[in-house]
Amino acid sequence: MDTKTYDVVLIGYGPVGALLANMLGRDGISVLAVDRMGDIYDKPRAINIDHEVMRALQSIGLADEIEPKTISHPGTDFIGINDRLIKVFEPPVKPYPLHWPPNLMFIQPEFEPVLREGAERFSCVTVMLNTTFLELTQDGDGVDVAFEQNGIKSVARAKYVIGCDGGTSGVRKLLGVKQDSLDFDEWWTVIDAWQKKPTPLPRRTTQYCRPDGPATYVVGPKTLRRWEIKLMPGETPEDFADDDHVRKRLSAYVDPDAIDLWRVATYRFHALVAHQWQVGRVFLAGDAAHQMPPFMAQGLCSGVRDVVNLSWKLNGVLRGKFDPSLLGSYEVERKPHIRQLVATAKQLGEIIGELDVEKARKRDAALGDELDSGRAVTLRQRLIPDLEQGILARDVDGHLALATGTLFPQPEVRTAKLPSVLLDDIVGEKFLIVTRGSPNIRLLDDDIGYIVLHLLSPEAIPSRDGEFIDLTGTLSAWMEKYQAQVAVIRPDKYVFGIASSSDDLSALLRQLRDQVPTAAQNHALISTRIAR
Numbered sequence: 001m002d003t004k005t006y007d008v009v010l011i012g013y014g015p016v017g018a019l020l021a022n023m024l025g026r027d028g029i030s031v032l033a034v035d036r037m038g039d040i041y042d043k044p045r046a047i048n049i050d051h052e053v054m055r056a057l058q059s060i061g062l063a064d065e066i067e068p069k070t071i072s073h074p075g076t077d078f079i080g081i082n083d084r085l086i087k088v089f090e091p092p093v094k095p096y097p098l099h100w101p102p103n104l105m106f107i108q109p110e111f112e113p114v115l116r117e118g119a120e121r122f123s124c125v126t127v128m129l130n131t132t133f134l135e136l137t138q139d140g141d142g143v144d145v146a147f148e149q150n151g152i153k154s155v156a157r158a159k160y161v162i163g164c165d166g167g168t169s170g171v172r173k174l175l176g177v178k179q180d181s182l183d184f185d186e187w188w189t190v191i192d193a194w195q196k197k198p199t200p201l202p203r204r205t206t207q208y209c210r211p212d213g214p215a216t217y218v219v220g221p222k223t224l225r226r227w228e229i230k231l232m233p234g235e236t237p238e239d240f241a242d243d244d245h246v247r248k249r250l251s252a253y254v255d256p257d258a259i260d261l262w263r264v265a266t267y268r269f270h271a272l273v274a275h276q277w278q279v280g281r282v283f284l285a286g287d288a289a290h291q292m293p294p295f296m297a298q299g300l301c302s303g304v305r306d307v308v309n310l311s312w313k314l315n316g317v318l319r320g321k322f323d324p325s326l327l328g329s330y331e332v333e334r335k336p337h338i339r340q341l342v343a344t345a346k347q348l349g350e351i352i353g354e355l356d357v358e359k360a361r362k363r364d365a366a367l368g369d370e371l372d373s374g375r376a377v378t379l380r381q382r383l384i385p386d387l388e389q390g391i392l393a394r395d396v397d398g399h400l401a402l403a404t405g406t407l408f409p410q411p412e413v414r415t416a417k418l419p420s421v422l423l424d425d426i427v428g429e430k431f432l433i434v435t436r437g438s439p440n441i442r443l444l445d446d447d448i449g450y451i452v453l454h455l456l457s458p459e460a461i462p463s464r465d466g467e468f469i470d471l472t473g474t475l476s477a478w479m480e481k482y483q484a485q486v487a488v489i490r491p492d493k494y495v496f497g498i499a500s501s502s503d504d505l506s507a508l509l510r511q512l513r514d515q516v517p518t519a520a521q522n523h524a525l526i527s528t529r530i531a532r
Contacts, residue, residue: 006032006126007318009145009158011133012165013037015046015108016286016303018115020162022060023311025122027429029318032156033119034131034147040112043263044192047105047220048073048297050381053304054100055410055493058424062118063100069110071221073103076205076380078351080364086209087351087367089380095472097409099422102381103297105220133170136161138280160314160327161282164303167270169288175279182271182339184293184346186353187231189240191250192263195223199258207295207352211360213252214353216295224262227253228294230353237266269293271346273339277331283310290338295348296383298341309334312429312491321447323517333390340385391490391515393497393508403482403498408432408489411472416462420471424493427451431496431512432489433505436479441486441502443509447518455479488512 008024010017013035021033049070057063078087092102119125134146134153143161147154163171172179195201206217218226229249231237239245246264247256272291277284286303310330316322351367354360370376377383387405395401410423433452435441443450454467455475462468470476479487484498486505496512499505 003144003155003157004032005157006030007159008032008314009143009156009161010034011145011161011163011171012169012286012288013116013127013129014040014164014166014286015112015115015300016307017162017164018112018119019056019060019304020164020285020307020311021119021125021127022062022115022122023056023307024314025119025125026060027311027315027319028124029315030124030126031122032126032128032158034128034133036130036132038130040109040116042109043265044108044220044224044226046108046297046300047218047224047226048301049104049106049111049304050298050301050384051096051098051100051102052308052407053301054104055098055424056304056308058100058422059429060118062114065114066106066111067100067104069114069221070104070106071219072101073105074204074219076207077202078207078209078367080209080368081211081357081360084364084368085371086364087207087371087376088378090378092379092381095411095474097474097478098407099410099412099472105218107221107224133165135174136171136282138282143281159281159318162307162310163282163284163288164286164307165288167272167287167291169284171282172274172284172288175276175282177279177284178275179272180275182273182342182346184269184271184349186269186293186349187235187237187266188269189229189231189237189246189249189264189266191227191229191246191261192220193225193227193259193261195225195258196260197258199255201225201254207348208253209352209354209360209363211355211357213249214355215253216352217253225254225259231266233355240264240266269349271342273335273342277335278327283327283330285310289334290342292338292342292345293349294345295352296341296345296380298345298384302338302341305337306330306334308492315429320519321449323519325517329390333387336389337385337387344383387494391496391512392494393488393511401497403484403487403495406495408487408493408495409474409478410493411470411475413468413475414462414471415468416464423468423475426453426468427489429491431491432487434475434479434487434489436485441505448513448516 007030010033013033021031024031054063057066075091076089080086131147131149136145143158145156208215214230216228250256270291274289277289285306313326317324392404393401413423431450433450435454456469486499488496490496497508499508
């Protein structure tokens with residue numbers, strides 16, 4: 001049996017796996033992606049993406065194709081007992097910090113084909129559908145992955161394997177990786193329908209926080225509408241296999257005759273995080289690594305953050321630029337982030353799903369007071385945690401430095417050659433140093449590699465390569481907010497740290513050099529040990 005060799009094998013070719021295939025294909029990494037299904041699932045599952053997803057799509061040249069298929073999220077109202085408004089999430093206003101609308105609604109069966117067709121641009125990406133993952137064995141140099149397609153077994157050899165195979169991940173189970181439960185376990189039915197005639201419905205996403213029938217209503221693109229309904233005591237998942245029961249339950253929120261049912265699926269919503277995200281040369285990403293209730297609409301978004309974090313590290317390691325030990329930072333960075341996000345989603349689920357009337361009245365009073373007094377968080381993106389672990393600058397006491405771990409803005413900019421371009425399109429997937437003005441900066445003699453750009457004042461005219469002006473003001477305002485003269489940005493667009501002088505920048509870059517082990521550094525260390 002011939003064994004074909006790849007840099008990376010992806011198990012699971014849903015949206016997370018397909019996005020990673022595009023990222024690695026863009027970078028010239030040889031990829032085999034396998035999936036047990038013969039085509040995409042033809043019904044909606046995820047319905048919300050955010051500006052980080054759009055930024056990732058931009059990095060692979062697909063954002064402009066996806067955006068027309070989306071609508072901006074209209075905001076969310078939480079309705080308590082007696083229709084009291086107890087919490088809101090308002091849509092942000094322009095200019096958006098990452099250029100793209102912070103939250104967008106989409107139809108997954110329209111979204112996934114764009115990703116899969118995008119991967120076809122890269123000759124280094126091979127896709128096998130209708131293929132069952134069987135097992136894997138790994139050694140110090142790689143991983144052998146066994147599959148079966150049409151009754152024929154085969155083996156592929158890879159340097160690394162990524163399990164993107166969903167909540168029931170066969171990769172996770174084969175590795176023996178357990179999951180931590182954050183104690184959320186509820187049955188909900190998700191109903192997707194097409195609105196076929198005018199009927200009174202909220203114009204915004206609505207969380208019905210009613211003890212007699214907790215539910216969520218979501219406004220999707222076109223006439224797609226979604227309801228998520230909590231199963232009440234005495235109901236069973238089997239009840240929702242009956243369309244009459246579904247329509248009866250929906251009648252509390254919509255005229256059932258005004259819609260055509262598209263999908264009815266009953267789920268047990270979980271809050272789970274895998275104990276380990278890396279076992280040797282095998283990694284978990286997306287739902288294989290974590291599952292959360294949908295009340296933050298961050299399931300797919302979190303999977304995208306996983307592969308954005310992992311892709312630049314894999315690229316650097318596979319190209320021989322970074323030492324393989326860098327890959328250990330993936331779990332270090334992503335796991336605490338996702339635990340915070342899952343906990344927040346769980347908290348929102350508990351707000352929405354409370355069945356005890358007296359507890360719900362106390363909830364309404366507390367949240368209503370927060371909202372009325374202006375103390376409530378009304379921008380959903382503020383509930384998304386910053387990066388707090390891993391490759392980040394720290395002060396002399398070991399604490400995170402100012403602005404570290406936040407997402408760097410992406411304005412529309414003007415350069416000496418381009419009247420309008422998005423900042424990321426200049427930078428690509430490299431480390432970035434941005435200065436205000438054109439100060440003399442000293443780079444260390446290391447192998448990390450940087451792009452250096454100089455932010456000019458708005459009235460200036462860029463005349464040299466590397467100079468630009470901010471056409472939106474978002475980056476200028478960000479630099480002013482943090483009193484930053486220099487910012488160092490990671491390839492995944494998180495801020496490594498900021499500096500106020502050349503000396504501070506040198507110290508910052510020394511920290512970065514210490515935290516990002518290059519292959520050359522490791523070779524020098526080994527050579528020194530041998531010499532001794």
